[in-house]
Amino acid sequence: MAYENIRLESQGPVTTLTIDRPKALNALNSKTLQEIESALQSLTSETRVLILTGGGEKSFVAGADIAEMSAISASQAREFAALGHRVMAALESLPCVTIAAVNGFALGGGCELALGCDLIYASEKAKLGLPEVSLGVIPGFGGTQRLARLVGKMRAKELIFTGGHIPAAQAKEYGLVLEVLPPEQLMEHCRTVATKMLKNGPLAISQAKRVIEFGADQDLRAANELERQGFAALFGSEDQREGMKAFLEKRAAAFTGK
Numbered sequence: 001m002a003y004e005n006i007r008l009e010s011q012g013p014v015t016t017l018t019i020d021r022p023k024a025l026n027a028l029n030s031k032t033l034q035e036i037e038s039a040l041q042s043l044t045s046e047t048r049v050l051i052l053t054g055g056g057e058k059s060f061v062a063g064a065d066i067a068e069m070s071a072i073s074a075s076q077a078r079e080f081a082a083l084g085h086r087v088m089a090a091l092e093s094l095p096c097v098t099i100a101a102v103n104g105f106a107l108g109g110g111c112e113l114a115l116g117c118d119l120i121y122a123s124e125k126a127k128l129g130l131p132e133v134s135l136g137v138i139p140g141f142g143g144t145q146r147l148a149r150l151v152g153k154m155r156a157k158e159l160i161f162t163g164g165h166i167p168a169a170q171a172k173e174y175g176l177v178l179e180v181l182p183p184e185q186l187m188e189h190c191r192t193v194a195t196k197m198l199k200n201g202p203l204a205i206s207q208a209k210r211v212i213e214f215g216a217d218q219d220l221r222a223a224n225e226l227e228r229q230g231f232a233a234l235f236g237s238e239d240q241r242e243g244m245k246a247f248l249e250k251r252a253a254a255f256t257g258k
């Protein structure tokens with residue numbers, strides 16, 4: 001499918017989705033969000049790791065498109081927020097691992113997009129924040145909830161109430177990004193992390209993602225039950241048999257994802 005505002009490129013099992021509207025610092029208008037949603041739906045099991053990044057030099061995603069939002073009604077805002085929520089939920093439900101390579105501004109909806117990914121790495125020049133209150137609104141793509149769960153309620157309140165843009169190093173200190181890299185090393189670092197994961201069982205990684213993601217919303221007893229079911233579900237898979245056989249035969253496993 002031809003996209004206007006994003007690029008989807010695969011190199012074997014690693015797919016890169018670039019949000020590519022550099023003139024608007026990759027701001028998310030409805031069309032861009034719809035394109036991201038259909039790109040996510042188009043992924044097959046060939047893709048084991050999905051890296052999201054921003055086109056151009058300056059920005060990952062500088063937020064939802066303010067020009068578009070300035071003209072919408074409350075009911076259109078509900079639809080727009082629902083579209084954003086669907087994209088974040090789709091990222092969390094994908095069987096592949098998702099990595100946000102935050103190469104510049106990740107503000108508002110851009111920060112929320114990164115928060116929807118499994119892992120966030122940032123360039124030294126990245127700035128992150130949820131500045132929506134400076135526009136008279138609040139985060140609308142899940143940022144209030146995902147940020148609070150990741151960095152704690154009080155830090156999330158501080159970031160959201162001040163609307164500040166924080167440098168990547170501070171975001172790392174808060175636990176909002178995992179590592180901060182020189183700009184030219186960011187994508188390479190994400191690919192290196194991807195390569196380490198590619199050695200492991202694809203079904204097991206998908207199951208681990210599912211259990212961590214959905215378990216985080218539940219109490220410990222229910223979450224442990226989810227783990228127990230996920231653990232048992234892997235037994236009998238070709239990957240489980242191959243992984244354990246390879247260990248006993250002192251060789252690298254050749255996983256097939258079956």
Ligand code: CO8
Nearest residue numbers: 023024025027062063064065066077081107108109140141
């Ligand atoms: N939307 C639309 N256009 C944008 C956006 C945006 N979010 N950000 C930047 N642009 C455009 C600018 O208007 C400008 O366009 P033009 O060249 O035509 O004037 C171009 O990108 C370059 O931007 P600047 O000239 O401003 O570049 P600077 O380097 O001076 O500043 C900043 C960079 C600091 C990133 C600045 O552009 C900025 O503050 N942008 C807005 C950041 C922001 O507030 N983001 C949050 C938006 S709200 C949001 O994301 C809500 C999500 C939930 C929605 C729920 C829906 C109901």
